[in-house]
Amino acid sequence: MKKYLYLIFFLAIALESVASHIVGGEIELTKIKNPAPGTTHEVTLNLYFDAINGRPAAEDISITLTFIRKRDLARVGEAVCQRVYRDLIKYIDPACSKGDLQTLLIRYQATLNLPEASFSDPGGYAIVWERCCRNVIITNIRNPSSVGMVFYTEFPPLSIANNSPHFKDVVADYLCINQNFEMDFSATDADGDSLTYELITPWIGYATMGQPNPISIGRSSYPEATWVDGIGLNNVIPGTVPLRIDRNTGVLYARPDKLGLFVFSVMVNEYRAGVMIGRIKRDFQLKVVDCKINLPPQIMVRNQGVNAFIQEGEIINLKKGDKKCFDILFLDPDISQKVTITARGVNFDTKKINIPSISNVVIQNADTLKNSFCLDECIITKNNQAAEFILNIQDNGCPVPQVKSYRMKINLADADNTRPVITTSLTESPSVMYGDTLKFEVFGNDIDLDTLSMSGAGRNFNLGSLGFSFPSSKGIGSVQSTLQFIPNCEAVRQKQVVLDFVARDLRCGVSNQTAYSVPVTIQSIPNNAPIVSTTLTDSVVEVILSPDGKTEVKFEVEAVDSDKEMITLGAIAEGFDLKTASMTFQEKEGISMVNSLFTWVPTCYLLAGKDSKEFVVKFLTQDKACDQKQDTVSVKFLLKNNLSAENPLKPFNTFTPNEDGINDYFTIGSIPEDNCNRQFVRFEIFNRYGKSIFVTAEKDFRWSGDKEPSGDYFYVLYFTDEVYKGVIHLVR
Structure with missing residues (x-):
């Protein structure tokens, strides 16, 4: 007996954990706008729970959501969400709540770090x-x-920035039998994506009483609920108007004819650029009860001062100057209810409907109440269509307010806004030469006499950068401004440009504009190129190097311009630097004619060990006309080493310094000229003891023997690259 009691007790505890009164709910995933480090998203599960029949012990303190990759149904993560909110749903009118029907909203949330990769x-x-x-x-x-x-x-993948659609709060959980019911069941999308709505069969999944909270795994589909006999997706809540949802607005509507508690599911499909990127499912239930009939309020409209009422859908034509004010007459058969009247523009700004505050007006008797509203003078509709707007009258009846809509269309005779017109004083396409001035008038006109502004711009260029000026202008109905153009050189190089003029009217904050283009041709003044020349007789100059640095090249360079324009004169070394090569040439500038002296003192260093080398200098002159014509002349320098006989001659080695005028001194003879390879250093004579008795660095020296006795002496002839030795015989 004890064993059976224990089993019953155990089953009772287990059943407490089964949330047997779940109403519905949905999951939302949103990007965090200003996330803390290590966070990217917030996930929310909204759970609706029967507060009357549900067991509080069955409420979860936390839940675990599973993330699935759709392609292969792999489980890629989970999120543990804590309970953060618990309260009854809020009715539009709290008095509509029923004591035997209460629905809790329990919210679970978690902050996540979802790496994009x-x-x-x-x-x-x-x-x-x-x-x-x-x-x-x-x-x-x-x-x-x-x-x-x-x-x-x-x-979608997180590379696509996206937030799940967010359902509006539920504001009712029951509807009345044989009465019209309408409730906004829509969602909003923070990313501006398109949403569509559809009723689907509720999914029951794989949770059971024995396993009420299974670990979710990826599945391509989930088991669906089985409808009872006579019920299907087309009559989830049966009635003369079975439950329907507007595909585009998400509004639920029905007129039920059967009592009961009815569950349904709404799938919201999220589209971006015509491609579905996500979807979200919400389950909910509505109870059909027998309640007092709530009749909808009524509304009628007429022109002020006219007795006949405007029929809904009728187009009202107002002439220019007609008063745009209307009377509203309204009533509600349900005495003591409150009504509210609002207006919404369909194809123009709602703020242009100047309707007084008609909010929570208490219906005290069956009399018709009256109010009025006017349309703003400034109503501009798209494509000048009839101004369309909707008046809504709403009571505060239960379970949700009854709403009556009244749609109006008004043709406004002064709504047409004619585009302004642009003209110019030109009789033909303008052409201007450099040095001249182009000037013409630009006119803007608006037959509606609207506020008008006019501006000009260069197509792909700034007006001022080419020498254009065009002040913007404003006026009422007409404007005028002068374009002036003094072409600069940049304009001449463009040859042709396009000017774009724009006139914009302004009426009631809305603008029409007209563009007008003018091509302008720019011509340059005929220009002759300057001529550059040198005083050289040949363009090739041979230069024999002297290692003593006395070799010098010098000539004049002259530039002449027959147009007597400002010209420049300069030099360009081809493949070397003028200064490094010891060349001197001063660049000059002047009118009509300039000249400059070219000088060059070359050194052996420039040959770099070679016997010869070429240096080319190009002299260039350029005028400062817009087309900048130029002329050049090149001079080629052939720099050569002095390669005359490099070996010294052997001198006559016997002399008799006896002053008879014959062979009285010793000389070395003709020593070759220095070149880049070899230079004379000195000549030195030694006696037979090796003592230096004569030294000279002069090539044309003479040695008279001084007071040295007859005998043999030795000499040494020094060059930079070699040394020569010999014997001198002195005979007295």
Whole structure:
């Protein structure tokens, strides 16, 4: 007996953990706007729970969401979300709540770090959570208390910046039998993506009473709920108008004819540039109850001062100057309810409807109430279509307010806005020569006499950079401004440019504009190129080097311009530097004619060990006309080493210094001229004891023997690259 009691006790504890009264909910994934380090996203699960029949012990303190890669259904991560919010849903009118029907909103959240590299698969990802069980009193599916619910959201790879659509708050959980019901069940998208809505069969997944909170794994599809007999996707809530959802607006509407608790699922598909990038599913349930009939309020509109009412859909034509004011007459058959009237522009700014505050007006009797509104004088519609707007009257009846819409269309005779016109004083396409001035008038006109402005710009260039000036102008109905053009050289080089003039009108904050283009041709003054010349007789100059640095090249360079323009004269060394080569030439500038002296004192260093080398200098003159014509002349220098006989002659080696006038002194004879390879250093004589008795650095020396006695003496002849020795016989 004790064993059976223990088993019953154990089962009771286990059943407490089964959330047998889950109403619905959804999962949302959003990017954090200003994330802290190590965080990127926030994930939220909104869970709706039956507060009357549910067991608080079955509420989860935390939940674990699973991330799935859609391509191969691989499990790529999880998120543990803590409970952060718990409260009853908020009705539009708190008085609409029913004591026997209360729905809790329980919110779970977690802050995540989702690396883009880890969520990069083009097929996208899904977030899944499964939980058992559904509300036991659900009417339209089989075995609701033993089947679970699948919370499911898809998102694209994180390289695509995206936020899940965000559902609006639920504002009702019941509707009245045989009464019209309408509730905004839509979502908003922070990224501006397009959303579509559809009713789908609820998913029950794989959660059971025995395993109420299974670990979710990737699946290509999930088991669906089984409808009871007579119920299907086309009549989830049966009625004269079965439950429907507007594909584009997400508004639920129905007129039920059967009591009960009905579960349904809405799938929101998210599109960007025509491609679906994600979807989010919300499950919910609505109870059909027998309640007091809430009749919709009524609204009628007429022109002020006219008795006949405007029929909905009728187009009202107002002439220019007609008063744009209307009377609103409204009532609500339900005495003591409150009504609110709002207006919304369909194809123009709602702020242009000057409607007084009609909010929470208490209906005290069956009398018709009256108010009025006017349209702003400045209404501009797209493509000058009829101004279209909607008046909504809404009561505060339960479970959700009854709304009556009244659509109006008004043709405004003064709405047409004619584009301004641009003309010029030109009679033909303008052409201007450098040195001249182009001037013409530009006119802007607007037959509507709107505020008008006119400006000009260069196509792909700045007006001032080429010498144009065009002051912007403003006026009422007409404007005028003068274009003046004094071409500079940059304009001449362009040869032709295009001017773009724009006139913009302004009416009621909306602008029309007209563009007008004028091509302008720019011509240069005929120009002769300057001529450069030198005083040389030949363009090739041979230069024999002297190692003593006395070799010098010098000539004049002259430039002449027959147009008597400013010219420049300069020199360009081909493949070397003028200064490094010891060449001197001063660049000059002048009018009509300039000249400059070229000088060069070459050194052996320039040959770099070779016997000869070429140096080319190009002399260039250029005028300062816009087309900058020029002339050049080149001079080629052949720099050569002095390669005359390099070996010294052997001198006559006997002399008799007896002053008879014959062979009285010793001389070395003709020593070759120095060159870059060899230079004379000195001549030295030694006696037979090796003592130096005569030294000279002069090539044309004479040695008279001084007072040395007859005998043999030795000499040494020094060059930079070689030394010669010999014997001298002195005979007295």
